[in-house]
Amino acid sequence: MERLLLTLLVVALFALGVYGMWRGWRRQARAQSVLVPPFPPVPDDRGEPVLETTGIYVATTRAGHWQQRIVTRGMGLRGPASLRLYAGGVEVDRTGRPGFWIPRESIVEAATAKGMAGKVMGTDSLLVLTWRLGDVELDTGFRGDDLAVYPQWIEQVKGGAQV
Template identity: 40%
Template structure:
């Protein structure tokens, strides 16, 4: 065999090794987050009246609140997806390509703009972030879910949404967040 073939074999093996490590890391993260929540709230039969939306765009991902890089790997929050966000009097519904996420108004804390979330950065506060809470075996977890809308002119109306949930502070979560700890 020539040196070019050996070089190609080594490059392919290194690539496959890195890919295997990435898959292993994602699975370990999913396993370590098992205590964040058992299941997400189901969409109720009666969601209430439409307040805002539907807003089309891209679901960026979700993180543990206060750390814009602590990406949640568990389904359906773990992967980016095209989606539609709709606000109802009963909560927010996020329709993704393969799932629907319901954020009850009683669990919603705030909606704001951010420039970074889930290892994605965009200029000028281009991500609409909903902070909400979910109960699980490890207690109540605050989650930041990000959505990059096709029409960013509607962001001020979305930011006016307020939920009913009182903020909770976990021992491992900073109590104050400054533009997501840049």
């Protein structure tokens, strides 16, 4: 009987912790929905992709604050994705989640990083695009399947080679 009560207590504490995390996530999403405008939808007439790579969409955070994940409008969930560069911008095509568009004129910087929003690696294995959305500057992180394409992405996005 004592073991059963202890087990029920542990399960109840675990459920309480999960409930608290869920409430915090929702509260953060509500607060961010006021501060962060909706992400741009992918345009229909984007043309042919210049570069394309597959991997994992890691997160979008406030620029320079790599632990402040943007969770509003479903952007906080990591998952498989494709990244495509077009003349007009970058498409982040997330599998099973809404994709979004980063307009070319909004991109401030392209670089590699070691970590972002709970995903930390020992090497610069994240491709990070810094861009403006309204008055907010964001970092979008992508972990590609082939890290060798990062220099090409950085050069193309920064405008070193014309698209």
